[in-house]
Amino acid sequence: MPERGETESRRLLGRLREVMAEDAAGQARLDRITQLIAEELHCDVCSIYLFRNADTLELCATMGLNPEAVHQTRMRLGEGLVGRVARKGQIINTHDAPGTRGFRYMPETGEEAYASFLGVPIQRLGEMLGVLVIQSKDARTFSEDETYAVEVVAMVLAEMTELGAFVGEGAALSARHQQPVLFNATIGQEGTAKGHVWLHEPRVVVTNPIADDPARELERLKEAVETLRVGVDRMLSTAANGDKEQLEVLETYRMFANSKGWMRRMEEDINLGLSAEAAVEKEQSTARARLGQVTDAYLRERLHDLDDLSNRLLRILTGQGEETGAEMPADPILIARNIGPAELLDYGRRLKGIVLEEGSVGSHAAIVARALAIPLVIQAARITNEALNGDLILVDGDQGVVHLRPDDTITNAFRDKMAMQAQAQERYASIREKPAETRCGRRIALHMNAGLMADLPSLGSSGAEGVGLFRTELQFLIRSKMPQRGELSELYARVMDAAGDKRVVFRTLDIGSDKVLPYMKAVDEPNPAMGWRAVRVALDKPGVMRMQLQALLRAAKGRPLSVMFPFIAQMEEFSMARAEMDKALARERILGHPLPEDLKVGAMLETPSLAFAPDKFYRDVDFLSIGGNDLKQFFFAADRENELVRRRYDTLNVSFLSFIERIVERCARTATPLSFCGEDAGRPVEAACIAAIGLRTLSMRPASIGPVKSILRRSNLDELRKVIHDSRHRGDQSVRPAVMQYLKEKL
Numbered sequence: 001m002p003e004r005g006e007t008e009s010r011r012l013l014g015r016l017r018e019v020m021a022e023d024a025a026g027q028a029r030l031d032r033i034t035q036l037i038a039e040e041l042h043c044d045v046c047s048i049y050l051f052r053n054a055d056t057l058e059l060c061a062t063m064g065l066n067p068e069a070v071h072q073t074r075m076r077l078g079e080g081l082v083g084r085v086a087r088k089g090q091i092i093n094t095h096d097a098p099g100t101r102g103f104r105y106m107p108e109t110g111e112e113a114y115a116s117f118l119g120v121p122i123q124r125l126g127e128m129l130g131v132l133v134i135q136s137k138d139a140r141t142f143s144e145d146e147t148y149a150v151e152v153v154a155m156v157l158a159e160m161t162e163l164g165a166f167v168g169e170g171a172a173l174s175a176r177h178q179q180p181v182l183f184n185a186t187i188g189q190e191g192t193a194k195g196h197v198w199l200h201e202p203r204v205v206v207t208n209p210i211a212d213d214p215a216r217e218l219e220r221l222k223e224a225v226e227t228l229r230v231g232v233d234r235m236l237s238t239a240a241n242g243d244k245e246q247l248e249v250l251e252t253y254r255m256f257a258n259s260k261g262w263m264r265r266m267e268e269d270i271n272l273g274l275s276a277e278a279a280v281e282k283e284q285s286t287a288r289a290r291l292g293q294v295t296d297a298y299l300r301e302r303l304h305d306l307d308d309l310s311n312r313l314l315r316i317l318t319g320q321g322e323e324t325g326a327e328m329p330a331d332p333i334l335i336a337r338n339i340g341p342a343e344l345l346d347y348g349r350r351l352k353g354i355v356l357e358e359g360s361v362g363s364h365a366a367i368v369a370r371a372l373a374i375p376l377v378i379q380a381a382r383i384t385n386e387a388l389n390g391d392l393i394l395v396d397g398d399q400g401v402v403h404l405r406p407d408d409t410i411t412n413a414f415r416d417k418m419a420m421q422a423q424a425q426e427r428y429a430s431i432r433e434k435p436a437e438t439r440c441g442r443r444i445a446l447h448m449n450a451g452l453m454a455d456l457p458s459l460g461s462s463g464a465e466g467v468g469l470f471r472t473e474l475q476f477l478i479r480s481k482m483p484q485r486g487e488l489s490e491l492y493a494r495v496m497d498a499a500g501d502k503r504v505v506f507r508t509l510d511i512g513s514d515k516v517l518p519y520m521k522a523v524d525e526p527n528p529a530m531g532w533r534a535v536r537v538a539l540d541k542p543g544v545m546r547m548q549l550q551a552l553l554r555a556a557k558g559r560p561l562s563v564m565f566p567f568i569a570q571m572e573e574f575s576m577a578r579a580e581m582d583k584a585l586a587r588e589r590i591l592g593h594p595l596p597e598d599l600k601v602g603a604m605l606e607t608p609s610l611a612f613a614p615d616k617f618y619r620d621v622d623f624l625s626i627g628g629n630d631l632k633q634f635f636f637a638a639d640r641e642n643e644l645v646r647r648r649y650d651t652l653n654v655s656f657l658s659f660i661e662r663i664v665e666r667c668a669r670t671a672t673p674l675s676f677c678g679e680d681a682g683r684p685v686e687a688a689c690i691a692a693i694g695l696r697t698l699s700m701r702p703a704s705i706g707p708v709k710s711i712l713r714r715s716n717l718d719e720l721r722k723v724i725h726d727s728r729h730r731g732d733q734s735v736r737p738a739v740m741q742y743l744k745e746k747l
């Protein structure tokens with residue numbers, strides 16, 4: 001095979017375009033394409049394999065192999081050289097195909113006669129559609145230029161396949177996008193939702209992959225890149241006073257936008273006959289394929305930056321903005337790779353569910369989704385490639401499962417599940433005004449957790465007696481700059497107004513660890529959950545805490561106020577924080593502002609150390625609240641955000657329950673009011689056990705109040721306590737089996 005030049009490649013693409021313009025049916029068109037590639041590239045065989053379903057490839061057209069094998073020869077993903085190209089998304093180029101690892105002999109194709117094999121993935125934006133193969137009898141390795149030409153052809157094929165050009169038997173992609181897909185992913189927020197897909201970032205559609213006039217395309221690319229650079233520079237200048245991290249991201253953008261390598265590769269693509277947008281997309285595809293293999297978090301972020309930049313460039317070139325004219329369905333389920341908290345709040349409660357390709361349990365988006373009580377599933381790999389706007393989708397946030405384009409059986413089963421949940425909700429509504437009074441006559445106070453103004457209406461609808469935990473950091477997380485004291489004070493006042501007579505416990509800013517403020521310099525810590533977070537930051541850099549305390553005091557306007565400090569690990573931290581509150585009070589008094597008629601200052605017990613603090617600490621605090629999420633992670637040394645370990649230890653483990661009992665006893669002895677506000681307070685069985693060992697106040701997400709109240713009203717805590725004690729004395733590791741058995745018999 002002679003060395004190839006630009007002219008030949010351009011001729012190849014030109015002919016390819018002619019074929020695409022012909023009025024041939026799907027299969028005939030595919031056949032023409034393979035014939036043309038074999039001729040133009042002077043090779044003996046050219047074949048196109050496309051996905052039949054998620055893990056099967058089918059020979060859909062060939063020039064050179066036995067024509068009878070078309071639509072007969074299939075291989076599984078990873079099987080044979082073709083299967084390996086598809087699985088890894090990487091080219092295989094060999095002069096000795098039969099001697100290459102993974103080769104599979106397929107007698108029906110007559111393939112053993114060909115020594116050389118070049119397989120190139122047909123992919124579009126990281127989505128694998130199939131494999132384009134050329135083969136020749138003589139044993140040779142295909143040159144770089146030849147490989148590149150085949151890659152460019154594969155890119156064009158991908159684009160055309162995407163456009164539904166190959167309708168008919170070879171239409172693997174369009175068929176694929178009609179098939180049901182199941183995603184086993186991770187729970188972000190419980191709840192179930194049925195709806196239709198709404199893509200947060202609609203794909204840019206490239207309709208003209210091949211271009212006649214490279215000079216014109218190069219010019220278009222240059223102009224678009226220039227516009228892009230100006231845009232990035234503008235962002236940089238407006239962010240000049242911003243924080244360092246944001247600047248760093250923008251600097252990376254600028255670096256990419258000015259990258260000669262990036263530009264050169266795109267120019268080469270254009271010289272071979274691609275349009276400017278197809279060239280951008282080809283490089284984007286390559287970057288995405290690389291993304292799949294990079295594990296380094298920092299590099300992944302940078303590749304994402306490049307991806308975002310490519311999207312911007314595509315939008316400039318195609319004139320397609322964020323608005324594609326598509327209408328949001330009435331029951332939207334948002335699909336995104338990731339989403340920021342502010343963007344999520346913009347959608348607000350309109351969304352029925354959210355599915356993210358990335359995201360983590362503690363991400364800001366997850367925090368907001370939780371606050372809005374929208375079912376959320378995270379880490380649903382490849383969902384942005386699979387889902388199309390308007391597809392039917394079922395989100396099972398209880399299991400972390402998503403059904404895209406489900407068949408009727410699944411849809412019916414899901415509908416039954418949702419109906420049962422709705423019935424249960426009705427049952428809960430009927431006890432909304434009733435107290436959580438147990439069969440043994442004890443009253444448990446059920447409060448709700450909140451963090452946004454949008455949560456407050458739940459105070460009435462859930463039947464909560466108050467807000468046991470108001471996470472103030474959400475207001476800081478969703479903004480792009482530090483909120484002002486006036487803004488905060490106004491917001492806190494509105495929260496108190498909305499709560500009326502009900503008590504709201506404001507927790508001061510709990511940042512650090514998973515909650516990094518976008519506008520504050522992130523500190524690179526080896527283990528942020530045990531690092532510089534919450535009250536530790538507040539005491540070292542007291543400016544923000546002082547501003548926040550002042551905002552709270554002003555918001556109270558003389559009304560009763562409850563404030564608690566997060567993550568207190570030793571007595572002194574509390575006394576220092578309290579001293580700040582005293583100073584703030586003194587200042588307000590001097591300024592003549594009204595002081596709260598009843599101020600309660602408490603601490604969160606989130607580290608085991610505090611359970612052993614001196615009695616003096618217990619007497620000094622006005623109240624204590626167990627932050628079970630953090631307390632449990634430190635008790636078991638199991639990161640609450642690490643999927644590998646976060647579910648490993650049971651809350652009903654005897655050691656943990658005994659530990660909580662100890663805290664209950666200390667609080668009883670020192671007359672310290674105690675509550676529990678971690679996620680476990682909202683899980684009915686756990687909540688009943690926590691109440692059985694002595695907690696009388698639980699704070700949970702609003703949706704859990706009904707289920708928890710329902711179980712408590714049917715429980716006898718004395719009996720349950722005995723079941724727990726007996727199980728412990730028997731030497732059980734967890735009291736769960738015994739408790740479940742008891743509840744099954746008694747409830």
Ligand code: PEP
Binds near residue numbers: 510
């Ligand atoms: C906790 O740790 O249990 C808690 C309530 O606080 P957060 O989940 O906000 O860390």
Ligand code: MG
Binds near residue numbers: 566606627629630
């Ligand atoms: Mg906590």
